[in-house]
Amino acid sequence: MSLLYKNLRIHQVFGANTDVGKTVLTSALVRASAAAGHSVYYLKPVSTGPMSDADDDPTLSGTTQLDAYRPLFLPTVLIGDSRLGGISSTIASYEAMLIRGYIVDAVLLFRDEYYRNWEYLAPYFAERGIPVTSIQPPPEREADPSADASLTEHYYQNIVPDTGDSTIFDVVKHLDTCHTRRLEELDGMPRRTLDSIWWPFVQHGHVKTEADVNVIDSAWGDFFSVYNGKRPTASSKTSIVEPQLDGSASWWTQAIGHAHPALALAAARAAGRYGHVMFPEATHLPALKLAERLVHAGPGRGWAARAFFSDDGSTGMEVAIKMALRAYATRAAGALGGGRRKDLGILGLKGSYHGDTIGAMDACEEGVYTCEWHDAKGYWFDPPTVSIREGKTVVSLPPAIAAETGDGKADVETVSLSWTYNIEERLQSPLTDIYRGYIERTLQKLKDGNGPQIAALVLEPLVMGAGGMLFVDPLFQRVLIDAVRSLDGAPSSAPSEWSGLPVIFDEVFIGLYRLGLRSSTALLGTTPDISVNAKILTGGLVPLAVTLASDSVYRAFLSDSKVDALLHGHSYTAYPVGCEVANETLDIVEKLAASPAWTAAREKWKVPEPENANEKAVWSFWDPEFVHVVSKMDRVAEVMAFGTVLSIKIRDDSAGYESHSARALLKSIKTAAESDALSPAPGGSPFGIHYRTLGNVAYFMLSLNTPASIVRDIEERVWTVLQNRT
């Protein structure tokens, strides 16, 4: 993991090629540093070439050194190539380093008077803020060892003279300055941030000190490198950047960890080929391929006809809502009359969240996420939820539904978690009729009442994330969808034709394997008319959303008049960089979904390996035994694990968004972790935890490739803290 010390400057030296003088110029830097009075340590972890020439011990295999050392995030010196072709190889090496996030502080190369590469490279790198220094090359080797040693010593004394007066000393001074500047920059960032940034969702009135600012110096895989120099425990002997687990997968966007080189290169590739393409009446391969795979092979399989691109989950939902309302209004035009189009409302669930633009907000009840123009339009059912409590799977009914059961009990214990998510079996259970009766009576009341004309059903399938990680009973969602589709009589048998009301699935959070499932459709045993994907779609690199629609929804906008079109768009709609990154992410994710790691996780949950294991099985990367044990702990009200998600509801009388109990819990995990990170136990894997909470719900979110060892480590920490009653 990333290393940075106050009193120890570390630079890593890379060569633009072999035989460019890495060893000689590094030796010169070491000599100059020593001559300037520093203690110098020199480590050569790998050498290429025949074993007889090797001056190192360890070896790496199967990955380039540039990738292998990247987690250390050491600032670098690049030894350029002074030979014929060396301009290109030096620049290409520099770019390869940048793509992997390296900081390049200086370029050194031999002063070859014939090719004079430094003359081209110096202004080239100066434009990029990097000094290029050319150093006299060493003499030819002498056959006689002692003559060679004396000649070499003479050479070094020449380029690193005792007077301390040569360019190599300037390089050492420059590297010292880079180090000092980096420390100062990190140290100044909290203050500067508090002076210029307005954070999303943050009450700045709660941010009291610079220590409240999480300074992210870099990231790699599941970890951030975070500056800790402002912390009271910081010492000059420990690294002032430390690893912090990205425990919420960066707002649920990460698919394959941070800074994945394949995604960086995908972004650059599309940027280099296209830049941007204005999308109306145009096409380009990244967008076309992404549309096709989502429509035909991905979440749209079997029902979707078209993909509409936008920038984030919220805009994707605005598009979905515009589609649904138009489809409904067109079909119901006679009954509605023009003036009532504005009064259309949606049907949803309490706890829903679809984003923060006003249209997406208006599809949700008013709650804590509200603002002046938020004007909730519709009706929201209080849904039953699924959780694991004291080792048992429980469906919790809201009072209105509990009242309709024989015994009036709010909590119904089910056979098992897997049975609870087996919709076809549960459709035969008594709860189905109770749900259906309740829903149909409610819909009738809405029809008879004075509320808005309900025009669409909008659901987050399986889990309402922002609403507090509520695992909605999937049977309730299925029965609700069926009931809505039967509003005008028997529903259409073609999944491309909407019936009753258009149904929108907001899969921004749960889609594309966040729950280990490609989509919720197979598990629910039904398909939507419109769906939205975002977040994980682009693997946590850049924003992009796709709204999928069935043919019948699309046809509602077809006419001879431009004003009937879906007049929605953003400047960067379907931008090639976003689409290419999404394609690369999905390529990698689909390989992961077929990997032994996933099979192993499913086996723990006793999920057989059927063909459609990624379609409808309920399983998790979290250990079932851990989940079982935690569900029985005193401080825990309930727990759920599904795919990458672990959700722990803490017992707390003041539940809700404003509760701080989960935060307090995680803070103790974090504090314990931080002391670990500062003085790691041998063999341990020390890290801090960058966490998020929703009221009294603590949750952890993994990437789709988080190593099992890290998952086990988090489980251990969570269990330890939950054990501790203070």
Added chain:
Amino acid sequence: MSLLYKNLRIHQVFGANTDVGKTVLTSALVRASAAAGHSVYYLKPVSTGPMSDADDDPTLSGTTQLDAYRPLFLPTVLIGDSRLGGISSTIASYEAMLIRGYIVDAVLLFRDEYYRNWEYLAPYFAERGIPVTSIQPPPEREADPSADASLTEHYYQNIVPDTGDSTIFDVVKHLDTCHTRRLEELDGMPRRTLDSIWWPFVQHGHVKTEADVNVIDSAWGDFFSVYNGKRPTASSKTSIVEPQLDGSASWWTQAIGHAHPALALAAARAAGRYGHVMFPEATHLPALKLAERLVHAGPGRGWAARAFFSDDGSTGMEVAIKMALRAYATRAAGALGGGRRKDLGILGLKGSYHGDTIGAMDACEEGVYTCEWHDAKGYWFDPPTVSIREGKTVVSLPPAIAAETGDGKADVETVSLSWTYNIEERLQSPLTDIYRGYIERTLQKLKDGNGPQIAALVLEPLVMGAGGMLFVDPLFQRVLIDAVRSLDGAPSSAPSEWSGLPVIFDEVFIGLYRLGLRSSTALLGTTPDISVNAKILTGGLVPLAVTLASDSVYRAFLSDSKVDALLHGHSYTAYPVGCEVANETLDIVEKLAASPAWTAAREKWKVPEPENANEKAVWSFWDPEFVHVVSKMDRVAEVMAFGTVLSIKIRDDSAGYESHSARALLKSIKTAAESDALSPAPGGSPFGIHYRTLGNVAYFMLSLNTPASIVRDIEERVWTVLQNRT
């Protein structure tokens, strides 16, 4: 410009380094192709090394060949490096090619039996869909020329045998297949697009044939490369991709042209260092630097305190509106009462457009851009506009204002264009009092009426783009701002304290030098309380928006309660890739703004070169003489040029969004251009034009670095078509 022929396959060969066998392996490919019965042409444009070894004529200087040939967009063969260090240099070369958008179809390298680089490279490239072929290396050179020639010939006969049975023939077949596949892919893209894509703002009912789909194969600078193989005029002798000018700067996003390598590398750099960072209570350098430069040095200079990030102009405006409404509601809490918060309205101008999410739409009048939930909240003034007609600068007054002038005339001729944009002088002119009187009476009527409580002023300064390139009289906007600020008495003298109503500048379209000005503030002689930038901010690469706010707006959200915070955010808020690309764009743009090209353009408009030339001067990249001449043409109602924007309003009785007259005009430019592109005149610069229109307004938008020769060329085409009355 990009080349692709049906019956002529062209591959460009790049070497991973010098001396890796480019010439030998290319010769082998040429021989194998010839042996397979193809006519083969071989061009070596540049060689490195001493002049005595040179086997070429032309030379390039100052740029790498990889950059120099990129506009041709030829598919490539990479000759890998078989020597020690060759694995790294081959991969780094491959990545350097990808960053610049190149398609790499095959990798060839010598079969060095000692280092065996192909053993690592073959699976590495196979994962990336590229076959690696290793070929026996040539023999050592013989001193005797005739012996050497015979040995060389023997070598070639060995690797390219007459039997046609060797791996090199497989490579040729593979390259043929790549070519065929690319042609088939381009040919199939229109159909596939029509079957899976739902375009923004497009009435799909109008899209009749595959020829209506603009297939973008790549882009470079100001040009797209567009597939024309579906066109009736396509011939096997001409390239089936052709250059098309991106005449609308890709929805006004382009700053420095398409596929700029610096932006591609900036995206990759931030991706490689961070991936994404969840932003609440966190910070990272790209976001912090961007916030600081926008707040302190950019459009926020002198008034802004904070930057809030979001994903596009529409979300940026939703944030701005939420800020303004809360600031107003907090101050007016006593007068409003809780219930009235939803009824707050905004003050704006007819023709405004702020994006397509519902909140942004609700800040605009209902017009053609509408949908079911659009519920316009506020009052919109019909504004006076500026244009050039028959060689004269005219301010056109709406009827209500014209009625208040002495003579009742709608059109007021002004001294000059530069005088019209000199607000300080014009504040002394009679129109100021007329505007002020009209505005103050209207505001009083609104106060007395039953409409919504006006809570904010929302303006697109200087130009309303989507509304039809309406150049609003800047004096009217200034007087309106002053009037609104005096609503509660004398306005605050501190620009960080809002008075009367919070004022929002939507600078998404006009900001950051689109009009040659950093911002509209200096020209208008006033500052907003909130402003939004997007589009050009990221140079046409990735979506990003920033909402700037003054300290008094920010303070309205400060409290001890989380629910009072600005509860708005998107998953990718302030994502490092977007911020880094924005920083790189602004670095380049700021250099351009100080460049001789800009000085030259300003000189034509007789703008002296004061210190603040990029702050308040009205000038354009379009030639003033051209603008003058066009303004006098029969078919032209009016014209305006400002910065990169040229807007020509066509005389048309059926004006408005549904008018097709501008489209018809531009179609004739396009048709003429297409025939040019297919049979270019010697010395001409043939290209098609990818255009957009707004009703009867034809507009052209340049990048900030479009060469003057291209601008002159467009002017020539526009003038020619306008001359032609048919």
